[in-house]
Amino acid sequence: MRTSISKGTTMTDSNLPPQGTASGQPQQPYTPAAPGAPLSPAEDKQWASFAHFGGVLSFVPPLIIWLIFKDRGSLTNQEGKESLNFQITIAIAHVANLILGSILTVVTFGLWGFAQVLISTALWVVGIVLAIIGGIKVNGGGTYRYPFALRLIK
Secondary structure, X not given: OOOOOOOOOOOOOOOOOOOHHHHOOOOOOOOOOOOOOOOOHHHHHHHHHHHHHHHHOOOHHHHHHHHHHOOOOHHHHHHHHHHHHHHHHHHHHHHXXXXXXXXXXXXXXXXXXXXXXXXXXHHHHHHHHHHHHHHHHHHOOOOOXXXXXXXXXX
């Protein structure tokens, strides 16, 4: 049903549609969603390895996996945090390389630009290789700790 209000009509409490409890319908109480069922050991291992393999793309897949499954499986919680910490470290290194490299490129009249590209490529390759190694180790039944990572998420 479409209603229109002509020009000059003032909205008052008497011509507003009823809302909430005033409409005669009780408001439903908030009920939080039920937590997901715990993961089986096979699923826990699978999602833990996906957290590492997702690091090939960026820090977003490990973040999503960790946020969704951290309370459902201990291995996924542990490995998701590890992968996320490493991917955040790599992202910070890329941003630092961009900022510092831009400044040094200007100061050295463009000579540093070549080194900046090499550093960025090396960061990218190291991030991909270590994420794949982590995923393979976890998928094989172990755990993996990256050789360097800021432990920002405890």
